[in-house]
Amino acid sequence: MVVKGNQPTLAADIALAFEQPCPVLPSDHFATIATVDKQHGRLETRTLDRTAALNSYLTRPAVGRVLRRTCHSVILKTGAIRREVSYAITSLPAATTTPAQLEAFWRGHWHSEIVQAQMTKAGVLAA
Numbered sequence: 001m002v003v004k005g006n007q008p009t010l011a012a013d014i015a016l017a018f019e020q021p022c023p024v025l026p027s028d029h030f031a032t033i034a035t036v037d038k039q040h041g042r043l044e045t046r047t048l049d050r051t052a053a054l055n056s057y058l059t060r061p062a063v064g065r066v067l068r069r070t071c072h073s074v075i076l077k078t079g080a081i082r083r084e085v086s087y088a089i090t091s092l093p094a095a096t097t098t099p100a101q102l103e104a105f106w107r108g109h110w111h112s113e114i115v116q117a118q119m120t121k122a123g124v125l126a127a
Contacts, residue, residue: 002106003087010058014066014087017054028053029065029094033103038076045072048103052094062091069106 003011030051037044049068058066067088074081088106090097 001089003089010089011087013054013057014068014089015085017051017066018049018068025053031094031099033099035103041076043074043076046070046103047072048099048106050094050099050102058089060089063089064091064093064097065089067102067106069103 003014005011028051030049030053032047032049034045034047037046047070049070050065052065054066055063067090069086069088071084071086072081073083090102090105092102
């Protein structure tokens, strides 16, 4: 589940978990993956970090890990740079899901939202 703007406290808690230097315990299952893509006139580097350090703190049921995704984009034509950080939580267990799989799920989530929005705008789906 992507943490959106209407959940500011949850987003702040997750951001703090990644920003504060704290000891990383083996049980935290901290891991990172970076991917690079060149598409649509942009060079994008995405970094996905995951940790289970907040599991006992969050009051949500079945939290497996919290995620931070940083997207660094360069518009090749102009050189303009954009950096975006977003957060999510998942119930998927660390033992059976790699950071690469989580990144693929995240990209698929946004693709689904874009397709749904386009179909709604075209009148194919009801708003």
